[in-house]
Amino acid sequence: MTNIKDLAKMAGVSVTTVSRVLNNHPYVSAEKRSAVLEAIRQSNYQQNINAVHLSTGKTFLVGVVVPFIDHPYFALLIKGIANEALKHNYNLVLFQTNYLESRELDALQTLKQKQIDALIICSRISSWSTIEQYFPFGPIILCEDTRGKKVSSSFVDHYKSFLFALDYLYQKGHQKMGYCIGRKSGTNSKNRELAYKDFLKNYRLPYNPAYIFEDCLHFEDGEKVVEQIKQMPHPPTALLVTSDDVAAGIVTCAQNLGVMIPDNLALIGFNNQPIAKMMDITTIEIPLEEMGRKLFLQGINQNEEIAQYEIPVTLIERNTV
Amino acid sequence: MTNIKDLAKMAGVSVTTVSRVLNNHPYVSAEKRSAVLEAIRQSNYQQNINAVHLSTGKTFLVGVVVPFIDHPYFALLIKGIANEALKHNYNLVLFQTNYLESRELDALQTLKQKQIDALIICSRISSWSTIEQYFPFGPIILCEDTRGKKVSSSFVDHYKSFLFALDYLYQKGHQKMGYCIGRKSGTNSKNRELAYKDFLKNYRLPYNPAYIFEDCLHFEDGEKVVEQIKQMPHPPTALLVTSDDVAAGIVTCAQNLGVMIPDNLALIGFNNQPIAKMMDITTIEIPLEEMGRKLFLQGINQNEEIAQYEIPVTLIERNTV
DNA sequence: TTGTAGGCGTTATCAG
């Protein structure tokens, strides 16, 4: 492989000059520049990017941590991140953790090793204090409410959104509402749980743990929700479903099992995925791609101060409430 | 940041010795080793991985090219790749191309620059000859039938699978069958088209271009398929649907529009995604995660010869035929 | 078992 030194020799100039034309720096005469360019052409030269990385201390690589990628929420987030990264000539290193702490640590380590310039953590399992230890090594951006902490983030105020959706259902006459969620731990889930409990307390409604459905991630998870509801003597009359996919699964399954929607069961999905539109599902729109974009920008703008961006959501009224 | 030289000074040894303990090489006395370890502990030392890369010429990074990640087919493929990469201590660089040739070239370029050790192209837009030019720079693995070419791949014989599925439908009494596909170009699609035409010719059935539905990628795309079919004077009686997601969308929409499945319209999906099981959709199972695993291994086993692995598929009979 | 010295390919500083 020919290197910068070879080029210098071929063009009859110094490596410095070669480096200059390579990086489009000024102060190089037209003739020398073209000599170098010619040498590059002839030799089919290719920069060794690792050497550049070592020398500059930058890699134009940003890490993205997600528990799994085969989920519309994360897929859309990554899509937004990827599109923005493309604009800024960055590439993405993907860390699929399956919520394995060791895997999350790997990602953090990678930051410390300077293999990536920044790390975006879309969802985490590891504790706050372990993540904190890596702050000195580069920007770490989170996708959860970090207000009050010294970390940047773009996030949805899930407490507020849940309260809003619950209120909406209440106005529509519902008293027995529950919700479906992916996992119960995690900041976002905790905030929703808090909202749920506060809401119940506020309206003096009873708390029924059976109204909370865990492990609802995909379309097919809607099935068990409907089955469980059918067996309840006092089923909920409305459900907040934290992913439109799952809501769609519930709608489909409900149809087959004779549960009328919205009459027997009202539904509010989240994200406003295309599937929600097609199936006419009332939903809370979360601009995930937009959020991905923001996350990325926070990662690479080092001159920027620590900032927490709240991403606004909007209710899309359709026919499941 | 403390480096290997500092460590050497602290531990009172040479950089070589430090390097040895860092890489678990033999021939270093117990006491020197512990001295180095102690220095590492005290200094909170962290290797600069870029320097390692430059020196060794390897990055433990594998590139993955996909058109978009928010699609179950690619998501599952990536999932398989990611899981295997994890086992071998590799990380993944994700290239989302949106089928932009320039973006694919970026990925290829990255290989040439030695930023990644191998490149897995799950689906491509660029021509065969341009890809060929990058063979000298590292392993390039494809996800399409490359038999007869000098490239490694793991692939499904879509010609064979399509023929098989078509035959199955024919045995069940169908004569007017069509198919839904993501895009018409692409090797895999071409092979399916070929199978389709050969099949028709073989049974002396007429070719009707209206029976081929393009741009069918997601659940919601099922809607337009059903709508189009409803308007046809002579609609197909059976459809091969190259993604279970889309098949599920068709089932759902058909229900709403009064198209009976399988009586008015029989369906065979592809992939055997969980959604197919839940919705009782007959499908051709493609072990995508397994395929991802294979692809990855082909990427990193440089001693291995060029090889093309055909991934077997199986028909899962359910209730849409 | 240990250490010296050279190399990996670039960029950056600084003196012309």
Place this chain on the structure above:
DNA sequence: CTGATAACGCCTACAA
């Protein structure tokens, strides 16, 4: 405008 030369941080013959 141009070019030595010193980083960048690590690995690895080769010599001892």
